[in-house]
Amino acid sequence: MSTPDWLETANRHSPWPSLDALVTGIGVSGYSAAAGLLSVGAQVTVVDERDGDAEREKATILETLGADVRLGPGASAATPRPVDVVVTSPGWRPDAPILAEAAATGVPIFSEIDLALRLRDPERPAPWLALTGTNGKTTTVGMLASILRAGGLRAAAVGNIGEPVVDAVLDPDPYDVLAVELSSFQLHWSRRLSPRAAAVLNVAPDHLDWHASLAEYAADKGKIYEGCEIACVYNVADAATEELVREADVVEGCRAVGFTAGIPAVGMLGVVDGVLADRAFVEQRQTSAAELCTVADLPSSAPHNVANALAAAALARAHGVRPGAVRAGLMGFALEPHRIQQVAEIDGATYVDDSKATNAHAALASLMAYDPVVWIAGGLAKGQDFDDLVHAVKDRLRGVVLLGRDRQLISDALARHAPEVPVMEVADGETEVMDRVVAHARQLARPGDTVLLAPGCASFDLFASYGARGDAFAAAARRLARG
Template sequence: MPPESGELWPVDPAYEPLHGALGLTHRDADWSGLSVAVMGLGVSGFAAADALLERGAAVTVLSSSHTQREAERAQILDVLGARVLFGPEHQQTPPQGTNLVVTSPVVPPTHPLMVAADAAGIPIWGEVELAWRMRAREGAAPWLTVTGTNGKTTTVTMLESILRAAGLRAVAAGNVGLPILEAVLHPQPYDVIAVELSSFQLYWSRSISPVASVCLNVAPDHIDWHGSFEEYARCKGRVYERTQVACLYNEQDPLTRELVEQAEVVEGARAIGFTLGIPAVSMLGVVDDALADRAFVEDRRHNAAELARFADLSVAGEDPAPHYVANALAAAGLARAYGVPPVAVRDGLRDYRPQPHRTTHVVTHDGVRYIDDSKATNPQAAGAALAAYDPIVWIAGGQLKGAEIDDLVAASASRLRAAIVLGVDRDVIVAALQRHAPDVPRLVIDDTDTGAMDQAVAMAIEAARPGDTVLLSPAAASLDMFENYGARGDAFAAAVRRALGLDEDA
């Protein structure tokens, strides 16, 4: 039987050596005397160090960089009793006496300190694992977990909106917005937490037991970090481990169902599919223009519950794109697994506003629509946007992270008016265009400073015709030229407004 609400599911000892840290399964356990090395001084590292210090642990923070913000955080932690060591030379082996490592999710398992800790039998937790173990002994907020190559943030924030519409004190946390430790330790406890999990976070997780979970989709991404697609997919599948009530999978992505079948779940947990077609029994899907539930209703063989209409999902007056509908179905399924009524699903989706840089409408000018989809940091995400518009002047490029681009280009070739390519891996994209879209004009920008976006937009305006969509959907990460994908999207929107002579708020 699954644990009662708020009760903690036991840790699986197979995941880590027999060690004093094994018994630390709630915030009121005895953390004093534990010697912890915290990797990184970003938002999650600072939160982890702060929480551990408050509970009496001895904390050493190891940071490879020394920015002004990190120096300010180090000063605060020093006052609280931590030791902070800057420089990569301190990240080769755990400090002497360390009996737990808490790592930033971006640190790969091949990092020297991770290898040394593993060889020494020292447990390694990510900040999400630490947060799970920092929950209250009784009455802790249940987790509803979301992962996938694409759509995680949209789904988890949709879920947050639905839960709030049901009158619950809920928050989206984890790989989006609020750090998960802050959500868990908030002085005003949440009723339920919608948790976005990246493959990095799942790799370092050990004992999380969500009420319901979903892997939205799996496509090649972060191969440089994981080493192979198979390892990346395995990490995505860990979202289903120890799920108590429902594992949701994407009927359009058979691998997600395979990952459910391979997972060790709590006895009685159900596999629930979601589909853009008519739902079978124990699935959510679409009937005409309605989202329908045949999984969480009485007599599901003969009945279905209407959850929302496409009109409730409309963005800027347009019908929702297929991937947006899929995200809504996944969010609805998680909420229904938690017991949220259909009316709250409808109200939450109706109230929801999409996150920035996800097929965000910037402006329509002289019959040309300009769309910021900077969040498309891999080919699958870009494919969803490219399938939603026609004809397209496509602005693409950045860091491909080892992903293949040929299938995306081949599938989108007939929709392209022109392609404008920039970024460190631009030659890879240009070569794919030459192979699969030889008749599509290709414009290549060799500059790699942020001003290159102004050049890209100027070229796009020149190439576009009335009825076209100028689409920034890079299919690649942004860090070769920008601080993050948000900065890239902001640069695109600002460049569009400058080039068109529009006010900033247009």
């Protein structure tokens, strides 16, 4: 079966009833992709190796709408029949047999992001302000959506977290603009996105158990700039992000716009005497800047949070949002739970939950905001090492409490680079693991210290999610505070 010529440039009104599509995965994005395809009349088959209650419930709905759904072991071993396109869910590895088969036979593989682009209404195709990065994506896209709404626009944070992009583009009440968070998994499969503006916040080792190398991971991140129209926003402190801009094929006239925690050069956003300043989107940028807000207006003055705010502001300004709306949007934004969230105070030490710091780069950003620190770390390392992280923060560490399956990796890095720092470990299999962790941290902490849960690892060895891990830490700290 040959792929229809119209598919690459499709829109809402293309001849979708003639398309036979295979959707791999029936999770959030897979379900949304399948339902979206069915809504425009396509023939849809859905496969997933899982066969639990949640999968069966979604399968029942999709089957009612006309899909062929196949669940359980072996369901995704091979394409059930010849199809025109495969739409894959984030996290499905390229070496999955069904995807490898599609690639070998020339069947195009779309991400749900590619599908969403092709399901837009050509009469009201809400522009995309897209962002990615190893860390800070969700906070930044939330800030961006808040700014856009403060500017009077109907906007939503969609993509990797929040509403699926397919659902957003099919909303009967069209959005004015979308703040789109994209993961490396989504970008891996994506073609030319052509966003109005795009940002890469940072690039650091992560998901190397999925991507073949750091270079390939970075290249997938860089796809977000392809076809960019107005501005490619990069992090001045992270040379890899600027290099991705240099390599991108963009629309003529698209500008590179940097953000920095320091004083901004022409064409950048930065900080001057505690004020977030724009020297990129003002007419007299050679000699002046627009004041956007103050650091004190932000929900946290941690350096990485200031950087996130600058990136969000840059994307909004690229879309024409006024400085006053930037300030109002940032002032009205609240950080999500488990992101540098103070949860207790015990014996003069502050206990902070940053369970969302699930890789070494995020843990570094969190640790650099506090001094001295009792660091709580460990979990699933996802192919990372921790030598650079420990070397960078060793002088801040009062002590370290380790938990989780890969805690020995961090312990070894501490032994190499910070042998004088006391380390306490909580063995697997113990009940109420966080009660023990917090008790150990209390022994190490002194008045004025910060006890920081910034694990640098995923949570799934001991907890259902990073949120469950953070909740357990907060509950344990509060129990200890109550005595």
